[in-house]
Amino acid sequence: MAPYLTLFLAAFVAATLLPAQSEAVLVFLLSDPALSATLLVATATLGNVLGSVVNWYCGRVLRRFRGRRWFPVSERGLARAEAQYHRWGRWSLLASWVPFIGDPLTVMAGLLREPLWSFVLIVTLAKGGRYVAVMAVARAWL
Numbered sequence: 001m002a003p004y005l006t007l008f009l010a011a012f013v014a015a016t017l018l019p020a021q022s023e024a025v026l027v028f029l030l031s032d033p034a035l036s037a038t039l040l041v042a043t044a045t046l047g048n049v050l051g052s053v054v055n056w057y058c059g060r061v062l063r064r065f066r067g068r069r070w071f072p073v074s075e076r077g078l079a080r081a082e083a084q085y086h087r088w089g090r091w092s093l094l095a096s097w098v099p100f101i102g103d104p105l106t107v108m109a110g111l112l113r114e115p116l117w118s119f120v121l122i123v124t125l126a127k128g129g130r131y132v133a134v135m136a137v138a139r140a141w142l
Contacts, residue, residue, distance in 0.1 A: 003029050007040060008047035015051025015127075017103050022048060026131060027138045041135050045128040052096060052106040052123045059110025078111075085112050093122040097130040 007025050014020035026044050029035055065071050066078060073081065085092060085108060093109060096102040109119055 003032070003035055004039065004043045008043050011044040011047030012051040015048045015103065015106070016054060017107075023131075023134050026134055030135060030138045031142055037135055037139075041128070041131045044131045045124065048127045048131075049120065049124050052103075052127070053116075053120065055103060055106035056110035056114070056116065056119055059107040060113070061110075062107075063111050063113070081108055082112050085109070090114055090118050090122060093119065094126045096123045097126045102126075 007022065007029055010020055010025040011022040014022040022044055026040060029040050030037055062071075066073075067075065090109075092105065093114070096106050106119075106123065
């Protein structure tokens, strides 16, 4: 149980704006034949998606403070980000797995009021797909 919990926590933290490498933890755990690869991928996906939901929620909460001096994005910058987001639509969340842009993208989705159901669906596809790809590459090397 401890390896799965460790992976869950690593994946959860990796989805937030904090730095973490859940892929390395997954690959390490995949080298243990006593652990289920399917359960490892599902655990990593669940942790990473839930971490992204935290980002989404932070974006939703941040929205009420727009216009304040300390708000991290100007009204102009927010309007530009909103236009870009709506240009590409919710499908831009398929890039939520990409390092450096994925985590801020999940915050912006909350800030721009993406519905939770579509957010979770698309982010699960993106992040689950990444972990399946990591597993496939790891199996080819292990």
